[in-house]
Amino acid sequence: MEIKKNRIYTLQSIFTMAHRNLLKTLHNPDHLMDVLIQPIMFMILFGYLFGGAIAGGVHAYLPIIVPGILIQTILSAASGSGTQIKEDMETGVFDRFKSLPIARIAPLAGQLLADILRLVIAIIASLTTGYFMGWRPNVAFGWIIVIILLSVFTGWAISWIYVFIGLMAKSATxxxxxxxxTMLLLSFLSNAFIPIDTLPKILQIIANLNPMTHVITAIRQILATESFSNTAWIVLLFDLGIVIVFAPLAVWTYNRQS
Structure with missing residues (x-):
C-alpha cells in the first residue's frame, strides 16, 4: 500500500512539473517560437522561395519540404529541453525544487513529459501549414497518425541527448x-530540402550518414507506400537505442547535480 502511495505521489509530482514547464513555454516568446512560430515561418518561407527553383512550383515541392520541415521542427523543439533545464539550474529554481515535498526525479521527468506535448504541437503546426499551402497526402488518416507518432518518438529520444548536454554544459547560452x-547541420546536410544527388560527392556521403536523412526518408516512404518500411523500423530501433544510452546518462548526471 505504501509503495502504491509513493508511486501515485511521484506521478502527481511529475504531472505538476510537466504542467509548469508547459506554462513556461506558453509564456516565454523564445520557447513558444520554437514549437509554433518557427515551423509555420520556415514552411512558408522555404516553400515559396525554393519551390519554383527546385521542383518547378510550390505544390510539386511540398511532398519534399513537408517531411523536411517536420524533422527540422522536432530538432528545434527537442533542443529546448536542454536549454530549459540549464536555465532552471542557473536561476536557482532547481535549488528551490530540492526544498519542496516532491519526488526527486519530478523536475527532470516533468520536463521530458512536457516535451512530448511540445513536440505534438510543433508537428501539428508543420503539417497544418503544409496543408493550407496545398499539401495533400495520398494516404489514410491513420498513416498520418503513424508519422506523427514516429516523429514524436524521434524528437523525444533526441530530447534526452539535449537534456544530457544541458546538464553538462556551463551555461544556457x-x-x-x-x-x-546541430539543428542547422542535421537539417541542411540531409535530404530535407533538396535531392542528395545534387550535392557534391563529399556532401553526399555526409548527407547519407546523417540520421535525419533516414528519418525523412522513412516518412516519405510511409506517405508513398502506406506501409511501415524497413527504413522506418531502423529509425524506430535507432531512436530506442538513443533512449537506452542517453536516458540513464541524463538521470545519473541529474542525480549527481541535484
Whole structure:
C-alpha cells in the first residue's frame, strides 16, 4: 500500500512539473517560437522561395519540404529541453525544487513529459501549414497518425541527448549555441530540402550518414507506400537505442547535480 502511495505521489509530482514547464513555454516568446512560430515561418518561407527553383512550383515541392520541415521542427523543439533545464539550474529554481515535498526525479521527468506535448504541437503546426499551402497526402488518416507518432518518438529520444548536454554544459547560452549548430547541420546536410544527388560527392556521403536523412526518408516512404518500411523500423530501433544510452546518462548526471 505504501509503495502504491509513493508511486501515485511521484506521478502527481511529475504531472505538476510537466504542467509548469508547459506554462513556461506558453509564456516565454523564445520557447513558444520554437514549437509554433518557427515551423509555420520556415514552411512558408522555404516553400515559396525554393519551390519554383527546385521542383518547378510550390505544390510539386511540398511532398519534399513537408517531411523536411517536420524533422527540422522536432530538432528545434527537442533542443529546448536542454536549454530549459540549464536555465532552471542557473536561476536557482532547481535549488528551490530540492526544498519542496516532491519526488526527486519530478523536475527532470516533468520536463521530458512536457516535451512530448511540445513536440505534438510543433508537428501539428508543420503539417497544418503544409496543408493550407496545398499539401495533400495520398494516404489514410491513420498513416498520418503513424508519422506523427514516429516523429514524436524521434524528437523525444533526441530530447534526452539535449537534456544530457544541458546538464553538462556551463551555461544556457552554450546549450542554445550547440542546439542551433546541430539543428542547422542535421537539417541542411540531409535530404530535407533538396535531392542528395545534387550535392557534391563529399556532401553526399555526409548527407547519407546523417540520421535525419533516414528519418525523412522513412516518412516519405510511409506517405508513398502506406506501409511501415524497413527504413522506418531502423529509425524506430535507432531512436530506442538513443533512449537506452542517453536516458540513464541524463538521470545519473541529474542525480549527481541535484
Amino acid at each position: 552554450m546549450v542554445e549555441s550547440i542546439s542551433l549548430m
